[in-house]
Amino acid sequence: MKIAMLARNANLYSHRRLVEAAEARGHTLDILNTTRCTVNIASHRPTVSYNGETINGFDAVIPRIGASITQYGLAILRQFEMSGVWPLNESVAIGRSRDKLRSMQILAKHGLGLPLTAYANDPKQAEELIKAVNGPPVVIKLLEGTQGIGVVLAETMSSAKSVIEAFRGANVNILVQEFIKEAGGTDIRALVIGGKVVAAMKRTGAPDDFRSNLHRGGSAEVIKITPEERSTAVRAAKRMGLNVCGVDMLRSNHGPVIMEVNSSPGLEGIETATGKDVAGMIIKCIEDNARSGKTKTKGAG
Numbered sequence: 001m002k003i004a005m006l007a008r009n010a011n012l013y014s015h016r017r018l019v020e021a022a023e024a025r026g027h028t029l030d031i032l033n034t035t036r037c038t039v040n041i042a043s044h045r046p047t048v049s050y051n052g053e054t055i056n057g058f059d060a061v062i063p064r065i066g067a068s069i070t071q072y073g074l075a076i077l078r079q080f081e082m083s084g085v086w087p088l089n090e091s092v093a094i095g096r097s098r099d100k101l102r103s104m105q106i107l108a109k110h111g112l113g114l115p116l117t118a119y120a121n122d123p124k125q126a127e128e129l130i131k132a133v134n135g136p137p138v139v140i141k142l143l144e145g146t147q148g149i150g151v152v153l154a155e156t157m158s159s160a161k162s163v164i165e166a167f168r169g170a171n172v173n174i175l176v177q178e179f180i181k182e183a184g185g186t187d188i189r190a191l192v193i194g195g196k197v198v199a200a201m202k203r204t205g206a207p208d209d210f211r212s213n214l215h216r217g218g219s220a221e222v223i224k225i226t227p228e229e230r231s232t233a234v235r236a237a238k239r240m241g242l243n244v245c246g247v248d249m250l251r252s253n254h255g256p257v258i259m260e261v262n263s264s265p266g267l268e269g270i271e272t273a274t275g276k277d278v279a280g281m282i283i284k285c286i287e288d289n290a291r292s293g294k295t296k297t298k299g300a301g
């Protein structure tokens with residue numbers, strides 16, 4: 001097969017591994033710098049150009065769109081879908097997953113466990129928000145944050161109120177969440193490919209941090225997840241419409257609660273912790289599913 005990957009940095013571990021895995025299985029994988037792709041909307045046949053030349057002949061596209069260029073990257077991916085190229089994850093599904101509030105609304109609608117979460121636009125309602133999630137303490141997070149940046153633990157009413165007011169003053173959208181203390185600074189990342197959990201790891205934050213993100217100095221190890229955690233991850237992936245994703249959960253007193261679903265999960269942490277060939281499994285998922293013209297929405301929605 002001829003596979004394209006929308007990515008900006010060819011040297012990232014995840015991207016290098018996907019190229020390696022594709023080639024090992026007899027395919028070609030071309031990395032296209034997302035920001036150098038352009039769409040040609042005027043033509044009858046929707047096309048994508050790269051460095052000024054129309055590209056075609058790809059059987060599948062792997063979107064690895066950075067959070068800072070979500071809108072542009074999704075426009076390019078939609079154009080691939082419209083031209084009949086099978087996307088590993090669809091643009092519509094990625095769009096949902098990039099908005100934490102929207103994701104949580106979808107997951108809640110289907111009865112999946114979530115931390116108590118509140119959202120409001122008006123900082124005057126700060127106290128109400130904090131009480132709505134049985135705090136303080138509360139966790140306050142940016143709606144479109146990533147790598148743990150913009151996730152704050154506020155332990156008292158006054159600190160929670162000032163953090164909420166500061167974020168709102170800076171005109172950014174935030175969620176206020178129940179603090180799952182019993183998780184003890186540890187979260188679980190379950191990697192779902194094609195409706196199955198293929199690998200899982202436990203991430204523990206640096207000793208002085210409640211956030212377990214590897215980018216914030218956390219460490220990862222392999223973990224055996226419970227059947228309830230497994231089915232939670234699989235159902236979340238299904239409801240979000242993602243073929244490949246990382247489902248992040250906390251172990252709460254009332255069972256697994258989902259923090260978020262990542263549509264471009266990093267491979268380094270999970271492959272190192274579990275010793276599994278996750279990149280190879282992603283390429284296999286493409287082999288099993290990619291069919292020309294079978295792009296589900298074909299750009300709709």
Ligand SMILES: Nc1ncnc2c1ncn2[C@@H]1O[C@H](COP(=O)(O)OP(=O)(O)OP(=O)(O)O)[C@@H](O)[C@H]1O
Nearest residue numbers: 115139145146147148149177178179180187211212
């Ligand atoms: N409600 C909560 N209770 C306890 N700990 C939490 C809560 N929410 C987040 N955390 C901790 O903070 C970390 C970062 O939170 P979250 O994953 O929501 O942010 P992010 O910036 O989107 O990170 P990512 O890079 O994984 O996308 C989590 O991995 C978890 O360890």
Ligand SMILES: [Mg+2]
Nearest residue numbers: 145146147260
């Ligand atoms: Mg995130």
Ligand SMILES: [Mg+2]
Nearest residue numbers: 148248259260
């Ligand atoms: Mg996270």
